[in-house]
Structure formats: structure tokens, C-alpha cells
Amino acid sequence: xxxxxxxxxxxxxxxxxxxxxxxxxxxxxxxxxxxxxxxxxxxxxxxxxxxxxxxxxxxxxxxxxxxxxxxxxxxxxxxxxxxxxxxxxxxxxxxxxxxxxxxxxxxxxxxxxxxxxxxxxxxxxxxxxxxxxxxxxxxxxxxxxxxxxxxxxxxxxxxxxxxxxxxxxxxxxxxxxxxxxxxxxxxxxxxxxxxxxxxxxxxxxxxxxxxxxxxxxxxxxxxxxxxx
Numbered sequence: 001x002x003x004x005x006x007x008x009x010x011x012x013x014x015x016x017x018x019x020x021x022x023x024x025x026x027x028x029x030x031x032x033x034x035x036x037x038x039x040x041x042x043x044x045x046x047x048x049x050x051x052x053x054x055x056x057x058x059x060x061x062x063x064x065x066x067x068x069x070x071x072x073x074x075x076x077x078x079x080x081x082x083x084x085x086x087x088x089x090x091x092x093x094x095x096x097x098x099x100x101x102x103x104x105x106x107x108x109x110x111x112x113x114x115x116x117x118x119x120x121x122x123x124x125x126x127x128x129x130x131x132x133x134x135x136x137x138x139x140x141x142x143x144x145x146x147x148x149x150x151x152x153x154x155x156x157x158x159x160x161x162x163x164x165x166x167x168x169x170x171x172x173x174x175x176x177x178x179x180x181x182x183x184x185x186x187x188x189x190x191x192x193x194x195x196x197x198x199x200x201x202x203x204x205x206x207x208x209x210x211x212x213x214x215x216x217x218x219x220x221x222x223x224x225x226x227x228x
Contacts, residue, residue, distance in 0.1 A: 119147035134220035
């Protein structure tokens, strides 16, 4: 009997993902918004954690016949994961050679800085062809889960004052408007709304987060977070 795997997986970004992530960033933000130097962020920024959402269509294989006694078992590694491992190995031990593309379709990403006491979401974007499928919300869930895993107290972010849809999503997840950074965005000098959660380990926030995760699964399907 075949079983369908989770449709989306969120995992740490690696160097093989950068070209796809740059495509998403360029189609998501205005033309003169500065492009993130992802390679430098991954290599040198100790605070930075970048996660990618990848679309998966793998199915579990049919169970094989029982092995004879003492017959060795052979472990198999999915080719996409093997490609990522080889790319990272080359990067670490092969000088300046570029990592190979991951081969997995990256459909969104989120960047988080793990500052003392807080996790700050620096950017979040979804591939244009995959918007409206709950992937942005999944990446927000992943960012909060990452903050919990790393014992941060709150999650913070800035959002454009005109982006009412994003603000509504953040408010749904317990973010509150705590201030404004005037003329924050360099492309059009738009104000940024500063938003933050209550302490994410409080019983009230834990209950909210658990409920919203369940609702997202019921509405959008199963997903896999590969870091928690």
C-alpha cells in the first residue's frame, strides 16, 4: 500500500537553494529593494537562520518481500538529500567550488535572526505561483517553532504599513502593533509597523499556537518541519 508524504517540508536553507531563493526574493519585493546576500548570511551571520519550504511529491515505496535471515539491508538516501549533502561537502572541503542546486522545488523562505531574548523575522516570501496555498502561514509557523526550539522569549518583525493582509496574519498569530519605524523602507520611504508577540512560552500563547497549527493542517494538509 502506498502512502503520500507531507506535501511541504520546511528545512534549513543550504547553499544549493540560493538561486531559487533569490528568484523568489526578486519576484516578491520591489525592484530597488536591496537583495539579501544569502551566501554571506549563511556563512558569517551567527544570528541568522534561514528556512525554505520545499514541495514534495514523494511516495513511500511498496514494502518488499521479507529478507532472508542474515541478508544485509541496504539503506537508501533520496537523491535530493544526497545532492544537498554532496554540495555542502564540496563547499566545506573543496575551497570556493559552488554548491550544486538542491534539485528540490523551493516555494518559499523565511529569515530569522536569533537575537538575545527574541527571534526577529527579517523576511518572508512565497513563490508567486504558489501563493494562496497557506505556505506563508506555514513559514510563520516554522519561524515561531524555531524560536521555541532556541528558547527565545518573543518573536518580532517589521511589516509595511500598507500590507494589511500580512498584518492580519500576524495578528492572528498573536502579534501586536507596538510602534512605527518612520520611512523605514528605502524603496519608497514607507513606514514599517513594529509587531511582537507575548511571551511564546506562556500557557495562553502555547494554546493559541497549538490550535492554529492544527487548523492549518486541517485546511492546507500535512507538512513536515525538519528542524524540530
